Amino acid sequence: MKKHVFIVNPNSASGKGKRTWMKVERYLISNNIPYSIYFTSREGEATEIVKQIVADKMHDEIKSLIIIGGDGTVQEAISGLPNKEVPFTFGVIAGGTGNDFVRSIGQDKHPIKALKRIEKMKNVTGIDVGFYQLQNSEAQGRFVNALGAGFDAEVGKKANNSKIKSWLNTFGLGSLSYVIALISLIITYKRTNLTINVDGKNHDFSNVWFITVANGPFYGGGMKISPNSSNQDGALDVIIVHNLSRLKLLTLFGLVFIGKHLQMKEVATFKGKEIYLESEEKILIHADGETVGYTPANISIIHKSLKISI
Ligand SMILES: Nc1ncnc2c1ncn2[C@@H]1O[C@H](COP(=O)(O)OP(=O)(O)OP(=O)(O)O)[C@@H](O)[C@H]1O
Numbered sequence: 341m342k343k344h345v346f347i348v349n350p351n352s353a354s355g356k357g358k359r360t361w362m363k364v365e366r367y368l369i370s371n372n373i374p375y376s377i378y379f380t381s382r383e384g385e386a387t388e389i390v391k392q393i394v395a396d397k398m399h400d401e402i403k404s405l406i407i408i409g410g411d412g413t414v415q416e417a418i419s420g421l422p423n424k425e426v427p428f429t430f431g432v433i434a435g436g437t438g439n440d441f442v443r444s445i446g447q448d449k450h451p452i453k454a455l456k457r458i459e460k461m462k463n464v465t466g467i468d469v470g471f472y473q474l475q476n477s478e479a480q481g482r483f484v485n486a487l488g489a490g491f492d493a494e495v496g497k498k499a500n501n502s503k504i505k506s507w508l509n510t511f512g513l514g515s516l517s518y519v520i521a522l523i524s525l526i527i528t529y530k531r532t533n534l535t536i537n538v539d540g541k542n543h544d545f546s547n548v549w550f551i552t553v554a555n556g557p558f559y560g561g562g563m564k565i566s567p568n569s570s571n572q573d574g575a576l577d578v579i580i581v582h583n584l585s586r587l588k589l590l591t592l593f594g595l596v597f598i599g600k601h602l603q604m605k606e607v608a609t610f611k612g613k614e615i616y617l618e619s620e621e622k623i624l625i626h627a628d629g630e631t632v633g634y635t636p637a638n639i640s641i642i643h644k645s646l647k648i649s650i
Pocket of ligand 1: 349350351352353354380381382383384385409410411412413414416435436437438439440628629630
């Protein structure tokens with residue numbers, strides 16, 4: 341008999357992952373729903389678990405593979421998938437701080453409501469996934485929301501490493517840690533010059549704060565960084581923020597929350613499938629908020645490669 345397989349990050353959002361799993365497990369047991377469970381214990385383990393599931397050819401036993409955690413856990417899990425199409429369906433139950441993927445696919449944030457929807461398998465859809473390969477290291481992987489380089493990657497790193505995030509998470513305010521990190525880095529961050537190649541065409545920019553390659557509209561806990569993005573259109577949206585003062589950058593982030601920043605003259609946008617990014621000085625890169633390395637990087641899209649039950 342097919343069963344649901346869960347991958348749970350018990351420590352996401354300072355223990356929300358575990359608390360969410362306990363609610364889900366109670367529901368599974370009281371409704372006699374067959375399941376098995378993997379808990380992650382450290383960074384990178386979700387990737388290894390998915391690789392193992394694929395290597396063991398467990399596909400026929402799996403009704404759906406359900407992630408409970410935040411965007412980082414989703415990003416790590418899908419990075420364990422092979423390049424060819426995967427014969428099982430994914431589901432995501434919000435257990436993180438930002439939960440931007442849950443937001444962009446329109447999944448219910450309530451764990452049991454989400455589980456009931458995933459379980460029914462009535463709305464199974466193909467989602468695009470971004471793929472990155474860093475040039476100066478072996479690092480490669482996938483992302484569902486956005487890959488970013490520069491200032492926003494530094495903000496994510498600082499927020500994720502901050503003690504304040506755990507404390508804020510106890511009040512359900514973990515997203516505020518990004519705002520705090522942003523305000524402190526705005527004063528110290530050094531801008532750089534970069535070249536981006538989109539589908540074979542080079543574009544040069546000076547004094548760049550950050551560049552985002554978006555698959556879905558949201559990142560950073562609800563910021564509408566790429567309001568026109570769809571994770572089903574087979575394309576990535578590139579947003580480059582350059583040549584603006586520190587004060588104006590703050591205004592930009594204010595506008596990002598309502599998705600109106602694209603109208604600013606210091607914001608350049610492109611749409612494409614194959615992207616190459618290099619910078620005068622190497623800059624930090626994140627994939628779905630997880631630090632992955634430094635430029636230069638190749639980024640591409642794998643169209644509708646993730647089957648997901650919403
Ligand atoms: N048991 C664990 N203890 C600590 N860290 C873990 C554990 N399992 C996985 N991780 C790491 O925790 C990181 C963050 O997890 P996740 O993204 O799920 O939560 P979050 O940061 O609270 O949420 P969001 O990304 O939505 O803001 C993951 O990238 C993963 O590497």
